Amino acid sequence: MITTEQLYQHYLNHPVISTDTRKIAPGSLFFALKGDKFDANTFSEQAVAAGAAYAVIDNPAYQLNDRCIVVADVLIALQDLARHHRRQLTIPVIGLTGTNGKTTTKELINAVVSQQFNTLATQGNLNNHIGVPLTVLSINASHQMAVIEMGANHVKEIELLSSIAQPTHGLITNVGKAHLEGFGSIEGVKIAKGELYDFLATSGGVAFINSNNPLLMEMYGKRKFATPAIFYGDAIEDLISGEITENAPLLSLEWTNNTSGESHAVKTQLTGAYNLDNILAAISLGVYFKLSAAQVNAGIKGYQPKNNRSQIVRTQNNTLICDYYNANPSSMIVAIENVGKITADKKVLILGDMFEMGAEAASEHTAVMQKALETAVDERIFIGQEFSKAPQLLKSGTFQGTATTYATTDEAIEGLRSHNINGATILIKGSRGMAMERLVELF
Structure with a gap:
């Protein structure tokens, strides 16, 4: 053989x-x-x-x-072939994982470092036990850097993928509630995502860490890294710090290179205050690899979100935030919070069920519904079997605006055809299986 x-x-x-x-x-x-x-x-x-x-x-x-x-x-x-090929390479390989924002952060990093380096990045979301080997085997002699996304829904998957991609640099975007059927709990998620830190710690790799994230800082503190980590966030001790200056709904921000003390402003094509962390991660990698501020800003400004992740679609009547590639409790909460923060005359939430919640499905959907009711918006529309099980919250009458539930996407489409919404900023978010993209034509 x-x-x-x-x-x-x-x-x-x-x-x-x-x-x-x-x-x-x-x-x-x-x-x-x-x-x-x-x-x-x-x-x-x-x-x-x-x-x-x-x-x-x-x-x-x-x-x-x-x-x-x-x-x-x-x-x-x-x-094994991909692992063997990786051993022949001497280029920097940036590996990243996390509960939310993996693909957006990967694309942002690629947009930035590609301003100077011939970079290969994971295509789409080919981030599993098949996609990562295929990505590694796509690296050829012309490439100067690689950005590899790694996903998981069970413990030990990131360990396997790290052994194949063998990242020299890496980051975890965040740790939240997703794939709880496979991970069992948030502790299981921390163990699974932390396998990237484990690899970097033992291999001498460089970890990039969001200093504002207490879970990531806790996970970092429990490991002994041979190479000092690089931090980004809002502290002057970080390599990069930054803040949002406009969210209407596209983000503008100011970031500072705390080594040089120089600050820079950049407008993005992204929405969502939660994307600040993803943008700062990409900026920190650009600065670390000695790109100029102009190159970094060109990468950030030039990135156009797609694949229904924090994607702005302007129709004749409304501004849509299309974020229905997938959904979990963590991403739902920050997406709802963002709608509460954006500058808009009228705001609408359209939320679909979250899948793979296991025994936590009822409590997590109730928590998301509660968050939606507490957020200052004009209208809330909940779609799916799980959201339909929690109507008691809607009877409280303590929230402003209106709230409606539909058991299925088909029922929602039928009900919304005669319900005109105009002049609104509308968040459409739900798990992939809910097919929330079918609602877009209604607005």
Whole structure:
């Protein structure tokens, strides 16, 4: 059976990886991964016929010719190949994880450091046990830096992904309530995300830490880092400090390089006060890697959010904050708080159910609904089975404005068709499975 080193020689000759027979790159290596409902071993012949140089399989029954390479386990072979490739690289690799803001922070960091370095960054949200190896294997000799996002819904996943990406620099955006079915509790989340700090501490890597976040500071304090950490926040002791100067709803901020004492202003295309931390993280990395303030600001100013993460959409009648890529209690609370802070004549919250809450579903949806009722907005619309179970809060009558619940997105669409909302700033947020994007056309 072929070794990782032997497989690596094939990779050097064919440095493009394919995992989908519908998107075979000519001359690529096809890895026959298994899914819940398919076994790609059965597609090996099709992959080769479509132009793959070799098909990597783990079922000898499908070894039809010498262009089929048999390994013990295709997924492990892919991960081992990526790990081996990473060991050959000498460039800085920035790894990041966190409950919220991973992808936005990754994109902001990429936008900044790309002003000076040829940078490869995780595409989309390919941040799991398959996506991270594919990202690492996309790094070639032209790249001067890499930014790799790592996600997890179980303990030990970040440990695995760190062993593959082997970041030289890293950060945790935050630690909050998400994937509680897998993590079990907020303590489980801290352990899981902290696996990145564990890797950096033992490998001599540099951690970038939000000094305003008490959980992150606690996690940092429990580990002995061989290399001093870099801090960002609002203290003059931090490398970078900053504050929001406008939120209407796009953010403007002023940031200070506390080493030089110089302050700089920048306008962004992002909404959400919670994004200040993500922006400062990107600025701190830019300053750390010796980019000029002009380069840093160009990266921040030029970043245009997409994929329905803190994305502003202006329609003929309203300003929409489209933030429905996903949702959990932590991101819901800060999104609601942000709407309370923004400058707008009329404000509306449209909130959909949060998934993967496990036994905490009822209490967490109640807490989010309570937060929405306490926030000064004109109208609140709750959508989903879980939100519909907590109507007793709506009967209190102690909140200003109005509140409505719908059991499903379909019911909400039907009800809102005849409910005109004009001249408002509207937050639309919910878990991906709620398909909240279907509501956009109504406003």
